Amino acid sequence: MRAIHNPAARGFALVGAVAAAGLLLSACGSDGSTNGMDHGGATPSATASSSSSSSSSSSTGAFNDADVMFAQMMIPHHEQALEMAKLADGRAEDPEIKKLVGEIERAQDPEIQKMKSWLKAWGKPESAGHGGHGMAGMVSDTDMADLAAAKGQEFDRKFAELMIAHHEGAVEMAKTEQKDGSDAAAKKAADDVVRTQAAEIAQLKKILKRL
Template identity: 75%
Template sequence: MRTFSTPTAHRTTRRLALTGAVAAAALLLAACGGSGDSDGSMGGMEHGSKASATPSATASASASASAGAFNDADVMFAQMMIPHHEQALEMAELADGRAADPEIKKLVEAIEKAQDPEIRKMRSWLKAWGRPENAGHGGHGMPGMMSDADMKALAATKGKDFDRTFAELMIAHHEGAVAMAKTEQKDGADAAAKQVADDVVRTQDAEIAQLRKILDRL
C-alpha cells in the first residue's frame, strides 16, 4: 500500500528546514562579531543576530557583554576604564595605615567594593568581543589619571594630610571617570557597558559631592 505526503507534512518539513537554517546563520554571525565602524554605518554597528540570543545568554546580559551588538565606543570605554579603575584601587590601598578620617575610610571601602567587580566585568567583555585589554595607550591621555609624582606624594602623607590629599586627588580622578562614562552613555551600543557607565556616573558623582564636603571640614 502506497503512502502519500500531505500538504501539512510538507509545510512542517519546510518549517523545520528553515528553522535550522536560521539558527545556523545566527551562530555564524555571532562568531564573526567585531568592533563597529566609528561612523555608525550599518556595516559596523550590528554584530550578530538578535535571533542568536539564548535563555542563558539573556540571563547573563546584565553582568557580562556578549559578542552581539557593540561598537568602538564600547571597546574604548572598557580599555580605558580598566586602568582608570585600577589606579583608583591603588589609591584606596594606600589608605591602609595612612587614613585617619572615618568617612574617608568608609569611602575607600565603597570604592573597592564597586570598582573591583567592574574591572572583572570589563575584562570579560573584551574577551567576548575578541579585543585586547591594552589598547597601547597605557593609561596616558585619560582624564583624571594621577601621575607617578601624584601617587608618590599621596604615599608620603599620613593622617589628616593623607585624608586631604586623597580627597583632592580622588575628586579629580572621579571627574575623569564620569567624563568617560558620559561618552559611553552617548556613543556606546552594548547594553551592559552602558549600564556600567550609568552606575559610574551615579555613584562617582555622589562620591565627588561627599569628598568635597569632607574637604570643607578637614
C-alpha cells in the same frame, strides 16, 4: 421538468459553494502558516536580544568601538583608584575617608574583572596601548608619590582632592559611553559609574570642606 431540474442545479451550486469555501479556508490556513513561520523566525532573535540586554555579561556582536575604548580605558583608571585606596591603609585618619576607601575597593575590583571578560569575549586586547596616560582624571606619578608620603589629615585632604579629579575623569568617560556605546551591559556599567561616582564626588567635596 422545472421541478426536477431546479433541485439539481441547486445541488450543483451547493457543492460548488462548499468546494469554493474549502479552497478559501485552505488558502487562509496556508497564509496563516506562512505568517506563523515569519513570526517564528523573528521570535528567537527578539528573545535572544531581550536576554542579551537583561544579562549582566556582554554579548559578542552587539559592541562597537566606543564600548571597546570604554572598557580599555576604564580598566587602568579603576586600577589606579584601587592603588590610591590601598595607600589609605595606615595613612588615612578620617573615618569617612576610610569608609569611602572600602566602598571604592568593593565596587571597582569586580568592575575591572567584568570589563576584562567583555574584552576577551569581543576578541580585543585589555590595553589600547596608551597605559592610561592622558586619560581624564589620571593621577601623575609625582602626585601618587606625594600621597604615599602623606599621613593623617594631610593624607585625607590630598586623597580627597585627587579622588575628586579621578572620579570626574571616570564620569566623563562614562558619559561618552552612554552617548556613543552600543553594548547594553557596557552602557549599564557606564550608568552605574555616573551615578555612584557623582555621589562620591559630592561626598568627597563635603569632606574636604571640613578637613
